[in-house]
Amino acid sequence: MESQAVDAVLQGLKQSGVDFISLLPDSDFSGLQKKVTGDPSFSYCAVSNEAIGVGVCAGAWLSGKRPALLVPTSGLLVAAWPLTSLCMAWGLPLLLLIPFRGDIGDAFWLMGPYKDTTEPLLGVLHIPHVVVSKTEEVTKAIVDAQGSTISWQRPVAVLLTGETIK
Amino acid sequence: MVNRADLISIFGEMVNDEMLVVTPIGSTTPLWERTGRGPTSLTSVSLGMCTPTALGLALALPHRKVIALDSDGNLILNLCSLGTVGNERPKNLTIIVFDNGNYLSGGPGKGKPGMPTATAGNMDLAAVGRGCGIEKASIVRTEAEFKVAAEKALKEDGPSMIVAKIDPVDVRQTKNFREDRGPGQDTRENKYSFARHIERLENIKILKRGGG
Ligand SMILES: [Mg+2]
Numbered sequence: 001m002e003s004q005a006v007d008a009v010l011q012g013l014k015q016s017g018v019d020f021i022s023l024l025p026d027s028d029f030s031g032l033q034k035k036v037t038g039d040p041s042f043s044y045c046a047v048s049n050e051a052i053g054v055g056v057c058a059g060a061w062l063s064g065k066r067p068a069l070l071v072p073t074s075g076l077l078v079a080a081w082p083l084t085s086l087c088m089a090w091g092l093p094l095l096l097l098i099p100f101r102g103d104i105g106d107a108f109w110l111m112g113p114y115k116d117t118t119e120p121l122l123g124v125l126h127i128p129h130v131v132v133s134k135t136e137e138v139t140k141a142i143v144d145a146q147g148s149t150i151s152w153q154r155p156v157a158v159l160l161t162g163e164t165i166k
Numbered sequence: 167m168v169n170r171a172d173l174i175s176i177f178g179e180m181v182n183d184e185m186l187v188v189t190p191i192g193s194t195t196p197l198w199e200r201t202g203r204g205p206t207s208l209t210s211v212s213l214g215m216c217t218p219t220a221l222g223l224a225l226a227l228p229h230r231k232v233i234a235l236d237s238d239g240n241l242i243l244n245l246c247s248l249g250t251v252g253n254e255r256p257k258n259l260t261i262i263v264f265d266n267g268n269y270l271s272g273g274p275g276k277g278k279p280g281m282p283t284a285t286a287g288n289m290d291l292a293a294v295g296r297g298c299g300i301e302k303a304s305i306v307r308t309e310a311e312f313k314v315a316a317e318k319a320l321k322e323d324g325p326s327m328i329v330a331k332i333d334p335v336d337v338r339q340t341k342n343f344r345e346d347r348g349p350g351q352d353t354r355e356n357k358y359s360f361a362r363h364i365e366r367l368e369n370i371k372i373l374k375r376g377g378g
Contacts, residue, residue: 020225020226043225043226045221045222045225045250045254046250046253047218047246047247047250048246048249048250049244049246049247051214051215051218051244052218052221052244052246052247052250054215054218055215055217055218055219055221055222055244055247056218056219056221056222056225056250057222058215058219058222059188059208059218059219059220059221059222059223059224059225059226060222060223060225060226061222061372062208062219062222062223062357062360062361062364062372063222063223063226063227063364063368063372064226064364064365064368064370064371064372065226067222081212081214082212082214082215082218085212085213085215086211086212086215086219089212089353090353090354090356090357091353091354091357092357150374151375
């Protein structure tokens with residue numbers, strides 16, 4: 001991710017009042033992760049399994065925090081169980097920020113399967129999502145998604161693709 | 167060995183309204199609901215998600231005691247959550263594991279144990295906890311040991327972990343709680359009552375409606 005995109009994400013998170021972030025350290029988010037860990041606006045919890053990240057965020061929201069989970073397209077599959085059994089069953093909001101690895105234009109061959117899984121999975125989990133490919137649109141997309149997750153009391157995802165994750 | 171129901175009623179006497187309790191699916195939740203604290207606890211949390219969710223509560227409310235009433239099958243599914251607990255080191259988190267050595271919910275019922283969990287073999291969950299950096303992790307095998315360990319855990323800084331080796335089946339309770347699902351909340355009702363409880367305790371607003 002280029003620094004402009006990192007800044008756009010950070011701005012979106014701050015503008016929307018996100019104050020708790022969980023993630024599994026991931027190469028696509030390493031620049032963002034560094035900024036988040038050093039920023040006093042966020043509580044930060046690194047996990048070793050994205051399912052645990054969903055649980056930690058659920059507990060944080062029930063405590064009055066506004067959590068976001070930074071999750072790769074692979075980890076979304078790991079998180080599918082608690083997204084169903086916690087977020088869907090309880091009706092819990094959660095902002096999911098997903099670098100859309102495997103989207104058209106991703107040159108890394110091993111990412112191919114995630115084109116098939118990511119959007120259909122969000123569909124079956126009843127998680128509305130927006131796909132953002134322009135850096136200038138990132139901040140607003142995050143603010144809008146956070147507003148919707150709070151209003152609807154269910155997870156909402158922002159998929160970052162194109163120049164935003166170059 | 168001791169009985170899960172007896173330990174839960176002992177623990178119910180130790181907890182006050184200022185503390186937050188999370189219980190997983192399985193027989194712990196209906197037994198905990200009998201203490202009358204179901205609506206002010208987070209109950210029936212899905213398989214493996216009890217300790218992770220309690221960790222989120224503990225990190226977000228560092229001044230408030232949070233207790234996960236976890237169990238062997240649940241905890242083993244997301245065992246790596248102990249690594250996060252051991253690194254985050256929340257002082258206010260206590261994990262109690264009712265370890266019956268089997269997947270009771272997958273069992274044949276009628277007072278017989280289900281398929282064994284790893285703790286029926288060689289796995290020692292307290293040793294795993296210590297290996298993850300939860301130094302205050304111990305095994306208890308009697309009511310007296312449980313009382314001492316639980317009192318200590320509630321009084322001292324954590325994170326702490328108590329692995330209570332319990333009977334393989336909840337014989338005395340099985341008939342009872344199967345007929346007694348009435349007081350239990352569904353997940354939606356539990357969300358609202360638990361969040362409202364935290365709103366009152368913390369004097370904050372958690373449940374908000376989006377406005378234009
Ligand atoms: Mg068990």
